Each structure stands twice: as structure tokens, then as C-alpha cells.
Amino acid sequence: MSTHSTPTAAAPTSTYRLQLSPGFTLEDAAGLLDHLDRLGVGAVYLSPILTAAPGSQHGYDVVDPTGVAPVLGGDAARAALAAKAHESGLGVVVDIVPNHMSVARxxxxxxxxxxxxxxxxxxxxxxxxxxxxxxxxxxxxxxxxxxxxxxxxxxxxxxxxxxxxxxxxxxxxxxxxxxxxxxxxxxxxxxxxxxxxxxxxxxxxxxxxxxxxxxxxVRVEEPGVFDATHAEILRWAELGQLDGLRVDHVDGLSDPGGYLRRLAERFGGWVVVEKILAPGEDLPRSWPVAGTTGYDALREVCGLFVDPSGEPAFTDLAREQGVEVDVEALDERARHHAATDLLRAEVRRIAALLPTRNGEGGDTDPGGAVRRREQSVAALLCSFDVYRSYLPEGEADWARAMDTAARRRPDLAPDLEALDRLVREDPTGEAARRIQQTSGMVVAMGTENTAFYRGTRFAALNEVGGDLSRFAVGPREFHARAALREAATPHTMTALSTHDTKRSEDVRARLAALSETPQAFTGAVRRWTERCPLPEPALNLLGWQTLVGAWPIGEERLAAYLLKAAREARLGTSWTHRDPDFEEEVRSWPGRVLGDPALGEEVASAVDSVRDAGWSNSLGQKAVQLMGPGVPDVYQGTELWDLSLVDPDNRRPVDHGARADLLARVEGGWLPPVDTTGAAKLHLVRTCLRLRRELRPTGYVPLTASGPAASHAVAFARVSQGADHPDVVAVATRLPLGLAGAGGWRDTVLALPSGPGEWTDRLTGRVVAPVRTDGYTCAPLAGLLDRYPVAVLVRR
Missing domain, CATH: 3.30.1590.10 (Maltooligosyl trehalose synthase, domain 2)
Structure with missing residues (x-):
């Protein structure tokens, strides 16, 4: 049973995220609803639609929360979209931004x-x-x-x-x-x-x-402010035109739990929060939400397709090239910079709340006490192993952070102890609230926005919600987390790509394939670096991985990405202290690489060596996400291969017409090959989404393969609505290069759930020819996965 209070009926079967902008309006979104319905989508999921700053391309910079953006079509277009969606049986989910407003203009x-x-x-x-x-x-x-x-x-x-x-x-x-x-x-x-x-x-x-x-x-903790900023959103709900909300940046709020409880009193639909969970962390049980927006699932699903045996070679290369591999030290330095430089105003405001100890601030030490208090606050903010604690529920998180700060800075012990007493005596007071608000900012800006661009040992790990210290996710951990998700938050969102991910799911899938050929790739990077290096080691490793992961990519896109990465890393240049010579060298690098025929040929050859494995990984992780526990989100355009990088690259216009043409062919019975068109992925997405909408599977049962290639299969079973036994099975291939190198599946079999009826693969339409092995009904994987590296089985 879920520990959260969102009713089952409110959860869509899936969502499809659309990024609205002046070039893609609510009217344009309404024109896609028939396509999304045919794809099998459960709800259209819109980026923020309230009035944003002039020229906004994303909507997160709201200037007027009382009306729909005229540039998106205004309220009439919103109401028309909602009506058309509901006529088609689709829900409507909207992204809201309660934490802040734009004051640029x-x-x-x-x-x-x-x-x-x-x-x-x-x-x-x-x-x-x-x-x-x-x-x-x-x-x-x-x-x-x-x-x-x-x-x-x-x-x-x-x-x-x-x-x-x-x-x-x-x-x-x-x-x-x-x-x-x-x-x-x-x-x-x-x-x-x-x-x-x-x-x-x-x-x-x-x-x-x-x-x-x-x-x-914005101070939405104030009831009057909440009412003023949410009146328009709640009006849509009262009209029956809104089914779900995605709450942006919940960690920035003064009292996230209080805010969400107030929201739940006024809105009875499906609610998920944009919240980064550390590995093993769960949402506070008091929050009346369905779950998160899915970065926890992203880490687990993508990590499942990374080969742990590749770690030493990538680590050796990074160390040899001068890239930081001590994750804890790297992270601590990046967070310290965030706290003491980028967020010093916030740190000073917190430090001013701390009591002055006897004897402090005398003429012999002018300003010394103030500096120590600021240092103590910064030390604590840098020491959380989660984004923020939620007191009093998160007391254990708070205690660990305090212990870490004391271990790192024993010289600040008296001030840290005073800080601890102040917060524990009043966990709802201003100091406690501001520390909790700011810790998440320090982690996000230090870890995600800085350390992830410095610790570039293996870029597939450097993702929102990721953990640089964990190279891969094994099947046992994956199954345990999936089972827990089904038990605790069965209606949480899951995602593989979002508007905030640093690289798309298909780029990460190709990079995951590199983990299976670590010696070949690291050797190539050494040769390429000698020939055409980027001017800073961490950026250099990131550059080559990005080039292979996103290939083919043009000079302009790659240069824009690398400049952003370099400025975020703050090693050779930064947003506030730009080095023109360094940036010009970065800007010219893609042209120098792509303009060198021999070097370009080598890179293309490296891509060719992992291209098919990358496709296999893409299909595998998509099948696992779409058929697993939670409400899967499909980010716009990713029903085909999508090799996008960090925003704004991942917010480029989508060719929906091309996708509609391929969808029509699939609807006509075409079984597309796994090739450059990406139609095989669209076929998989359509099959899974329609099956979810048809059968509404629940439960989670890990399945076990046996035989020489058993470790290359991951599978689980679920129970369709009204059934007594598991009757839906998802199967995916792991580590496909290793599988091929070992001779393929051979006589490896997958044990299927017992019960009457025959199994059919919804992707191929073929009836599974089972065999009996050790008393179990099994599917030979060599036959089951001969056309696609994934299968979606239904028993009838």
C-alpha cells in the first residue's frame, strides 16, 4: 500500500511531456492530442503555462501567476486543449513554479x-x-x-x-x-x-x-500568498480541466510539507514533486503526493545497462589525464565554492541569525566571530548527503550532516554546536528553515552544476539525480528499488529524459555501451587527445565522450554545449570570469576535430563499434521504464532516437510530423528493424503505453534467467487489472557486447510465471514456444529476442 495519499484513480497511465514556447503554443499542443492518443499516452504533460517574462522560451520565469500566457494562446486555448484532451480520454498535467517569479523586467x-x-x-x-x-x-x-x-x-x-x-x-x-x-x-x-x-x-x-x-x-508559506499565486491554477481544477500537477523545485520552499498539505486540501488530483532523492532516500511520509518526477528511477534504470567491469579503465584514464577521481573531495570543494561564493548572501543571512557567544566580537578580533559563524554555516551546508533535511522527520539526515561538518572542521566545533542547538530547539524557526532551503541549493549548484562537469571520468553517470561514486546498478539493486517503488509509491513518475537532464537517454545508452569496451575507448581517447586536445583535462574527457555519445553532431551544437560545460565547471573559464582565449579554443575544437578527415574517421569508427549496442541499451531501458512501477513519462520526441544534450539543446523543436508518419506505418502492421530511423523505439513505446492503458498492470515480481548468458537478461512480471496471477512480462538485454562476444544466448532460458494460457510477444505478435526446465515453463531467449533485444509478453 502506498504511504502517500494520492488516490489511485487520479494517476494517469503515462504522461507525454511537451515544452511550450512562443513557437509551440497551446493550440499546437492541442493539434498533437490525436497523435498522443494513438501512441497510447495517458495524459498530456505541459511545461509552465502561466504568464512568463517577455521572450521566455520555457515558462519557468513567471511574472504573472494570475493568467495563462497570451503568447501561448491564453486561457481560451488552454480550455480548448483540456476539453479536447478529455474528449479523447487523455488527462491534463501542468507544471507549476511556486518557488519564484522573474524580476528581470x-x-x-x-x-x-x-x-x-x-x-x-x-x-x-x-x-x-x-x-x-x-x-x-x-x-x-x-x-x-x-x-x-x-x-x-x-x-x-x-x-x-x-x-x-x-x-x-x-x-x-x-x-x-x-x-x-x-x-x-x-x-x-x-x-x-x-x-x-x-x-x-x-x-x-x-x-x-x-x-x-x-x-x-516567493513566500508561498504565507496563506494569502499561496491563495494569490494558486487561484488561477485551482480555478482550472474546479472547472474539471486539470488532472495533475508537477510541482517545480519543492526543496526551495520554506516548508515543503506544509505547502503540499495546503495544496492537497484544495486540489484532489495527481501531484508529483521535482525532488532529487539520494540513492536509498525516500520522500517524507507526511507529504500527500504520489511521488517525484523520476530522477531516482532514471539513475537505477540507466545504471542497469552499465558494465561495472569497465570502471578501472575509465578511472585510470581520468587519473592519468589529471581529472579528479576522488569523488568526496571533488564534491566538497565544489559545494564549498557554491556556499562561500555563489550563495554567500544566503550564508550571511543565516549566520546573522546565530546567537553571539560570550566574549565574541571584541576589539581584539574585529569581524572574526562573524567570519567563523559564516564558515560554520557553510561547512554544514556542504555536509549533507541528501539535498535537504525535512525536520523533524529528517532528524537523522540533519545529524549525519552535523557529524560530517564536525569531522571536516573540528576548529569550528563551538559554532557548529551552537548552530545545532539553535535548530534542534526550534526546528520550525527561521534559522532551521533557511538552512534547509539553502542546503538543497548548495548541493544542486555544487554537485550537479559544478562537480558533475569536473568529475568527467564516465559521463553517463553525471546526470541529475546521479551519483559519481556508483559506476553501475546491478540487477539485485534494481529489482529491490523497483519492488519498493511499487509498494510505497506506485504512482510516482518515472523518467529517462527531461528538460533538465544533462544528456538524453539515448546518449547515455550509447555511453553505457562504452563501458563494455573500456580498453578500446580509453586507448582511442589517449590517441585523440595527443592529436587535438581541449584546453582543460576534465573538459577534454567530457568532449570526447560527448562527441561519441551524440554523434553525428554539428560544430555549432557541440561548441555551445562545451562552452556551457566549461563555464559550469569553472576550471578554465566561468560564467562570471570568462577567459576569452580559453573559450575561443573550446569554441574552435569541434571544427578542428571534424575538419580532420583521419581523426573524424576514427571517431566515426568508434561510434560504429557501439552503435548497435547503444540501440539495444536504449530499447532495454525504455522497456524497463515503460513497463515497470510508476507512471512513465516520455519526453517530447524521444519516441524516436534522440541524441540531445543539456538545455537549451534538449528543448529544440521536435519534428512531430515525421513521428506521425512512422506511427501510421507501425499501426498498419509494419515491424520496423532496429536502425537509424528509430522506428523500432517508437514501436516499443506505442506497444508499452497502449498495453499499460489497456491492462493497467500492478505488482512487481523479478524473473530469473538460467543458462550461460543469464546475467545478460533482466526481466520482471506484473499483474493486469482483474487477473489473479502475473500475466505481463517485460524482458530486456543487458550488456549486449559481452553477450555477443560470449556466443549469444545459446540455451539460456527465462522462467515465466506459472498459470494457464499461452504467452504472446506484443512486439512481434508471435506466440512464445515454451520449454520445461527443472519443472518451470521457460522461454528460450535465443528465439524470444532474435528480432528485438526486448520483449513484452502477455498471457491470454
Whole structure:
């Protein structure tokens, strides 16, 4: 039985994620509903649709939570889409962003404009997490060439009753401006100050989303703020036009559990939260949600297809090339940078809440006590082995983090002990809340956004929700986690690709194949590096893996990806301190590699050696995800091969017309080969999604193969709605190169669940010819998997 309270009836059988933008609107999405229905999708799953900042391509930068974005078609288009979806039997799931709003263009955000105009007296002052006691609201937008933004102040003007800085406009408080007043004096009279963009990380007086100054945190823990920001969303539900919600960045909220309970009181549909779970971690049981958006499942499913025996060769290469392989040390340094540099403003705000000990702050140590408190806060934030603790339920997570901080920084023991006492005495107090909010930011920015671009030993591991210290996931761990998912959160979302993944599922599948040929690939990288290296070792390893994983890829796409990776890693350049020479070398690298015929031929040959194995892995992980416990999501376009990289690459327009043409052929009975078209994957996706919608399988029973190639098969059984015994089976091939090298399946067999009736493979339409082995009814895998490396069996 689920430990969460979302009713079974509210969960869709599957979802299909669509990224809306000015170039792909709600009307365009409605035009795809027939295609999605034929594909077998249970619910259309939309990116945020509330009014976002001008020019937004993704919708996460909301400026007005009270209406649907006109650029997406407005409320009429939303209602029309919902009606058409429901007529087709499809649910409607929408992504919402309760944590923050965009303040990049104050004139586009009426709430933020009013706050800047009226300060703490604004009717919207309580909507944002602003420290008004610290003085005027700092707005870090001024150019800074090393003078602290002083010269940029000369660019301020007054235009149409507003303070203007180039194309940006800011309000003027009543009575603060008269004709002829010096602009500098007018600026000084406001409730805000425009300051250097460099001051945001250390001095900002409002809480942000991560280190993005243009996204101001919203205080949805306040009932009135919750009501104001959710009224429009809840109106859709009251009209019967909304079936599910995906809640973005739940860890950024002051009180995630309280927020979700309030949401559940008002919305009875399916709810999942964007939440990264550490390996083995589960959601707090008090949260009334169906589960997460599926990054935990992503790690487990993808890891199942990685060969653990490849680890030493990749580790040796990384160490030899000068790439960090001590994961704990790498992670600690990256998090420390996040806490002490990128999020210093948040750390300082927490440290200011700590009590002053007797004797601190005297003339003999000016500022020393303040620095130690900040260091203690930073040390704690860097020490969590989960993204955040949820007190009081997460007391054990808190205790482990405190122990780790004390072990790493024994010199800070008194301040850490004081911090521990303060939080334990009041686990709902401001210090506890801000530490919990900020720890997730430190982990995300330190681990995901920095360490994952530095520890590039094997890039298939460097994924949202991943763990660099775990090279692969064995079948036993996979089955245990899948069984737990079915028992505890059977209606959680599962995913393989999302708008936030650093590389698509098919890129990771091809990289997984490299783990089976580690000597050949690492030897090739050594040769290629001698011939055409990237200017920094971690980026160099990432570059070659990315080139092989995403091949064929053009120079422009690859250069854009590598520049982003280099800036995130902050080793040779960064977002805030760019090295033009370094970046030009990175930018020119794809052209130099692809322009060298001999080198390009070698890379193409390496791709050819793992291409088919990559396809096998792609189909295997897709079958496991789509047929396993949870509600599987298909990210737009990934029903065919998709070799996308991190955003914005993975948000490129999708050729839905090409997919519709292939779908029509499959519907006509075509059994596509496994080839470059990707039609075999579309066939698998359609088969699995339609089967889920038809049979609504539950339960989870691991199945065991026996014979010389038993370790290369992974399989499980489930029970269709109304059946008494397991009657649905998914089978996938693991480590296909090793399988081929050992002579194939030979006489390996898979034991099938007992019971009357014959088994049919829904992919091929063939009836399984069973054999009896040791008293069990078994399927010979050599025959079952001769056409596709996967099978989806149903007993009738």
C-alpha cells in the first residue's frame, strides 16, 4: 500500500511531456492530442503555462501567476486543449513554479514593480522573501568593469516617469522626483538601489532561485500568498480541466510539507514533486503526493545497462589525464565554492541569525566571530548527503550532516554546536528553515552544476539525480528499488529524459555501451587527445565522450554545449570570469576535430563499434521504464532516437510530423528493424503505453534467467487489472557486447510465471514456444529476442 495519499484513480497511465514556447503554443499542443492518443499516452504533460517574462522560451520565469500566457494562446486555448484532451480520454498535467517569479523586467511583473515603488509598505511586500531591515532592496544589474559599477551609474536617466538603465525601467516612489533633480539623487531616494551585477552573490537582500538574481523567491508559506499565486491554477481544477500537477523545485520552499498539505486540501488530483532523492532516500511520509518526477528511477534504470567491469579503465584514464577521481573531495570543494561564493548572501543571512557567544566580537578580533559563524554555516551546508533535511522527520539526515561538518572542521566545533542547538530547539524557526532551503541549493549548484562537469571520468553517470561514486546498478539493486517503488509509491513518475537532464537517454545508452569496451575507448581517447586536445583535462574527457555519445553532431551544437560545460565547471573559464582565449579554443575544437578527415574517421569508427549496442541499451531501458512501477513519462520526441544534450539543446523543436508518419506505418502492421530511423523505439513505446492503458498492470515480481548468458537478461512480471496471477512480462538485454562476444544466448532460458494460457510477444505478435526446465515453463531467449533485444509478453 502506498504511504502517500494520492488516490489511485487520479494517476494517469503515462504522461507525454511537451515544452511550450512562443513557437509551440497551446493550440499546437492541442493539434498533437490525436497523435498522443494513438501512441497510447495517458495524459498530456505541459511545461509552465502561466504568464512568463517577455521572450521566455520555457515558462519557468513567471511574472504573472494570475493568467495563462497570451503568447501561448491564453486561457481560451488552454480550455480548448483540456476539453479536447478529455474528449479523447487523455488527462491534463501542468507544471507549476511556486518557488519564484522573474524580476528581470520589473515593468513586466506588477507585484515586483509595486514592491520596488513602495518598499516594505507595498501590498506585495509579503509575497517576496526580502530583508527590508538590511536597507534598500539591492538590484544587481549595473555593468562592472572593475569599478564596482560606479561608472554605470552615469548611464541612469529618468524616462516617462521611470528610472531607466538602458532598456530596463524601474519605478519612482511618489514625491521622489521633480524636473531638474539630479538623477543620482533621485536614485538615492528610492526603496531600492541599482548596484553592480557582481554584488548579487554576496550582498543580495532578497532570496533567489539558486544564484539567479533575476528569479526572486516567493513566500508561498504565507496563506494569502499561496491563495494569490494558486487561484488561477485551482480555478482550472474546479472547472474539471486539470488532472495533475508537477510541482517545480519543492526543496526551495520554506516548508515543503506544509505547502503540499495546503495544496492537497484544495486540489484532489495527481501531484508529483521535482525532488532529487539520494540513492536509498525516500520522500517524507507526511507529504500527500504520489511521488517525484523520476530522477531516482532514471539513475537505477540507466545504471542497469552499465558494465561495472569497465570502471578501472575509465578511472585510470581520468587519473592519468589529471581529472579528479576522488569523488568526496571533488564534491566538497565544489559545494564549498557554491556556499562561500555563489550563495554567500544566503550564508550571511543565516549566520546573522546565530546567537553571539560570550566574549565574541571584541576589539581584539574585529569581524572574526562573524567570519567563523559564516564558515560554520557553510561547512554544514556542504555536509549533507541528501539535498535537504525535512525536520523533524529528517532528524537523522540533519545529524549525519552535523557529524560530517564536525569531522571536516573540528576548529569550528563551538559554532557548529551552537548552530545545532539553535535548530534542534526550534526546528520550525527561521534559522532551521533557511538552512534547509539553502542546503538543497548548495548541493544542486555544487554537485550537479559544478562537480558533475569536473568529475568527467564516465559521463553517463553525471546526470541529475546521479551519483559519481556508483559506476553501475546491478540487477539485485534494481529489482529491490523497483519492488519498493511499487509498494510505497506506485504512482510516482518515472523518467529517462527531461528538460533538465544533462544528456538524453539515448546518449547515455550509447555511453553505457562504452563501458563494455573500456580498453578500446580509453586507448582511442589517449590517441585523440595527443592529436587535438581541449584546453582543460576534465573538459577534454567530457568532449570526447560527448562527441561519441551524440554523434553525428554539428560544430555549432557541440561548441555551445562545451562552452556551457566549461563555464559550469569553472576550471578554465566561468560564467562570471570568462577567459576569452580559453573559450575561443573550446569554441574552435569541434571544427578542428571534424575538419580532420583521419581523426573524424576514427571517431566515426568508434561510434560504429557501439552503435548497435547503444540501440539495444536504449530499447532495454525504455522497456524497463515503460513497463515497470510508476507512471512513465516520455519526453517530447524521444519516441524516436534522440541524441540531445543539456538545455537549451534538449528543448529544440521536435519534428512531430515525421513521428506521425512512422506511427501510421507501425499501426498498419509494419515491424520496423532496429536502425537509424528509430522506428523500432517508437514501436516499443506505442506497444508499452497502449498495453499499460489497456491492462493497467500492478505488482512487481523479478524473473530469473538460467543458462550461460543469464546475467545478460533482466526481466520482471506484473499483474493486469482483474487477473489473479502475473500475466505481463517485460524482458530486456543487458550488456549486449559481452553477450555477443560470449556466443549469444545459446540455451539460456527465462522462467515465466506459472498459470494457464499461452504467452504472446506484443512486439512481434508471435506466440512464445515454451520449454520445461527443472519443472518451470521457460522461454528460450535465443528465439524470444532474435528480432528485438526486448520483449513484452502477455498471457491470454
Amino acid at each position: 520589473p515593468d513586466a511583473n506588477a507585484w515586483w514593480w509595486d514592491l520596488l515603488e513602495h518598499g516594505r509598505d507595498s501590498a506585495y511586500a509579503r509575497c517576496f522573501d526580502v530583508d527590508f531591515d538590511a536597507g534598500p532592496v539591492l538590484v544587481p544589474v549595473l555593468a562592472d568593469d572593475g569599478d564596482g559599477g560606479a561608472s554605470a551609474l552615469g548611464d541612469l536617466t529618468v524616462v516617462d516617469g521611470c528610472l531607466a538603465y538602458h532598456d530596463k525601467r524601474y519605478p519612482l516612489a511618489a514625491g521622489t522626483h521633480s524636473s531638474g533633480d539630479p538623477v543620482a539623487q533621485v536614485h538615492e531616494r528610492q526603496h531600492y538601489r541599482l548596484v553592480s551585477w557582481r554584488r548579487g552573490d554576496a550582498e543580495l537582500t532578497y532570496r533567489r532561485f539558486f544564484d539567479v538574481d533575476e528569479l526572486a523567491a
